[in-house]
Amino acid sequence: MIRVIVAGYNGSMGRASLNMLSRQQAMEVVGVYSPNRHDVLEGVSVFQSLEDIDVEADVWLDFTTPDAVYENAHFAIDNGLKPIIGTTGLTDDQIAELQAYSKERSVSGLIVPNFSMSAVLLMKFSKEAARYFQDVEVIEMHHEDKKDTPSGTALSTAKRIDAVRKQHEQGNSKETLPGARGADYNGIRIHSVRLPGYVAHEQVLFGGEGEALTIRQDSFNRSSFMSGVALAIEKVDQVDGLQVGLETVM
Numbered sequence: 001m002i003r004v005i006v007a008g009y010n011g012s013m014g015r016a017s018l019n020m021l022s023r024q025q026a027m028e029v030v031g032v033y034s035p036n037r038h039d040v041l042e043g044v045s046v047f048q049s050l051e052d053i054d055v056e057a058d059v060w061l062d063f064t065t066p067d068a069v070y071e072n073a074h075f076a077i078d079n080g081l082k083p084i085i086g087t088t089g090l091t092d093d094q095i096a097e098l099q100a101y102s103k104e105r106s107v108s109g110l111i112v113p114n115f116s117m118s119a120v121l122l123m124k125f126s127k128e129a130a131r132y133f134q135d136v137e138v139i140e141m142h143h144e145d146k147k148d149t150p151s152g153t154a155l156s157t158a159k160r161i162d163a164v165r166k167q168h169e170q171g172n173s174k175e176t177l178p179g180a181r182g183a184d185y186n187g188i189r190i191h192s193v194r195l196p197g198y199v200a201h202e203q204v205l206f207g208g209e210g211e212a213l214t215i216r217q218d219s220f221n222r223s224s225f226m227s228g229v230a231l232a233i234e235k236v237d238q239v240d241g242l243q244v245g246l247e248t249v250m
């Protein structure tokens with residue numbers, strides 16, 4: 001039985017995860033954590049502070065906030081809990097530091113920018129396309145409650161594209177309204193849309209001589225992430241250190 005602590009258990013992803021985990025034969029929620037609440041959950045220890053967490057567990061599943069995730073991940077590694085981090089917002093420096101720390105403590109884990117198959121494939125295909133199309137822009141569209149901009153998935157997509165495409169000037173249109181060209185990741189423009197009715201969606205637009213390629217993925221609900229979450233929990237044992245991306249275990 002894989003024993004799981006869910007951090008951010010009352011959020012959209014925390015609730016979807018509890019629901020999914022309640023249907024897994026080989027996984028069990030033994031604890032939940034949120035500093036803001038103290039609910040009573042049958043058969044589950046509820047914690048309001050990291051210092052109080054005293055339950056035996058194998059995995060720390062994190063769907064909290066960009067402000068909290070670094071401290072949470074550090075706490076998990078400190079306590080021999082394998083972190084599976086869905087929360088966005090870790091900086092490159094923080095990831096490098098956590099990777100070094102998990103190696104030192106011999107704790108495996110995963111940081112997953114997006115657990116949905118469609119997003120994992122979008123990132124893979126975009127990296128492949130960037131070898132042939134250097135001109136690219138990313139548009140991400142999310143629900144209006146999303147706390148961080150741009151999305152972690154958009155940033156991860158840009159990083160993967162940046163790793164393979166040749167750097168070059170991509171248009172030099174003057175902005176007459178500041179921000180009109182979007183955010184800039186090493187010359188890759190990222191545009192963020194926040195609208196009610198949306199969940200999580202991304203388009204990667206490649207332009208070439210007289211042609212264009214658009215790669216798009218849509219998460220219409222939170223269940224789109226759940227098979228990826230289950231896979232990560234099942235396979236995290238096989239991971240060498242703390243790795244980034246669900247593809248590590250696919």
Ligand SMILES: NC(=O)C1=CN([C@@H]2O[C@H](COP(=O)(O)OP(=O)(O)OC[C@H]3O[C@@H](n4cnc5c(N)ncnc54)[C@H](OP(=O)(O)O)[C@@H]3O)[C@@H](O)[C@H]2O)C=CC1
Pocket residue numbers: 007008009010011012013014033034035036037062063064065066067068085086087088089112113114115116152225
């Ligand atoms: N990797 C992936 O595939 C996905 C990642 N995400 C990411 O997961 C994160 C959570 O998303 P979502 O569930 O939609 O967000 P929500 O805002 O719905 O949930 C966040 C939860 O975190 C809790 N929380 C607030 N502060 C802290 C803290 N200091 N420590 C621990 N918990 C805290 C909140 O508690 P309370 O409600 O009591 O205030 C809330 O329940 C975001 O970073 C999002 O980008 C989202 C979807 C998919």
Ligand SMILES: O=C(O)C1=N[C@H](C(=O)O)C[C@H](O)C1
Pocket residue numbers: 088113114142146147150151152153154199200201
């Ligand atoms: O906040 C969300 O909803 C999501 N966050 C992640 C991100 O920032 O990329 C993953 C997915 O896009 C949903």
